[in-house]
Amino acid sequence: SQQGEEDPQALSIQEGENATMNCSYKTSINNLQWYRQNSGRGLVHLILIRSNEREKHSGRLRVTLDTSKKSSSLLITASRAADTASYFCATVGNQFYFGTGTSLTVIP
Amino acid sequence: KAGVTQTPRYLIKTRGQQVTLSCSPISGHRSVSWYQQTPGQGLQFLFEYFSETQRNKGNFPGRFSGRQFSNSRSEMNVSTLELGDSALYLCASSLVLGTTNYGYTFGSGTRLTVV
Numbered sequence: 001s002q003q004g005e006e007d008p009q010a011l012s013i014q015e016g017e018n019a020t021m022n023c024s025y026k027t028s029i030n031n032l033q034w035y036r037q038n039s040g041r042g043l044v045h046l047i048l049i050r051s052n053e054r055e056k057h058s059g060r061l062r063v064t065l066d067t068s069k070k071s072s073s074l075l076i077t078a079s080r081a082a083d084t085a086s087y088f089c090a091t092v093g094n095q096f097y098f099g100t101g102t103s104l105t106v107i108p
Numbered sequence: 109k110a111g112v113t114q115t116p117r118y119l120i121k122t123r124g125q126q127v128t129l130s131c132s133p134i135s136g137h138r139s140v141s142w143y144q145q146t147p148g149q150g151l152q153f154l155f156e157y158f159s160e161t162q163r164n165k166g167n168f169p170g171r172f173s174g175r176q177f178s179n180s181r182s183e184m185n186v187s188t189l190e191l192g193d194s195a196l197y198l199c200a201s202s203l204v205l206g207t208t209n210y211g212y213t214f215g216s217g218t219r220l221t222v223v
Binding site: 030040043088092099 | 141150156196198209212213214217219
């Protein structure tokens with residue numbers, strides 16, 4: 001079964017707004033990674049956060065990790081139409097599991 | 109440096125046929141993993157190869173097989189194709205240090221349609 005579950009399944013916002021996606025997982029992890037996928041294409045690695053980190057930033061991306069709650073969030077600030085894509089979290093422990101993804105639509 | 113290259117990009121096959129997909133990883137990456145992506149099932153892990161050995165395997169039938177060559181290039185084979193095998197097949201290579209995977213680089217995928 002899937003290790004990671006993203007919430008919400010779909011999100012639609014106006015350009016310039018912030019987008020927040022959440023990921024919950026079930027077992028212990030070594031690190032957690034977020035990926036973006038444009039329609040029908042391969043996934044692009046966005047950011048990795050280790051299990052001993054609580055927050056990480058990369059440009060307009062901010063990732064948090066709460067290992068006690070087994071959850072992570074991805075915040076995209078000042079969204080752009082080009083951010084429209086599906087976003088997946090992937091948990092890395094003994095194996096590599098992808099979540100079900102959040103489909104983000106940014107309306108110009 | 110060159111990314112992960114998958115060939116072919118698109119493929120249409122008939123039920124009962126077999127198919128071989130190819131993946132060339134990033135130079136220096138010894139781990140290659142394969143995923144199947146469908147609208148209903150999401151990303152499903154097929155298998156992972158590391159230094160020519162299958163290290164992990166997902167829950168797919170024996171019709172799905174793979175191999176990795178000494179140059180880290182990998183192939184995936186599906187025999188006796190079924191309509192349900194229609195999917196986007198993604199290959200990803202990664203740098204693995206010890207047992208820790210530090211992130212995949214994905215290819216653009218092979219879109220397989222079985223008719």
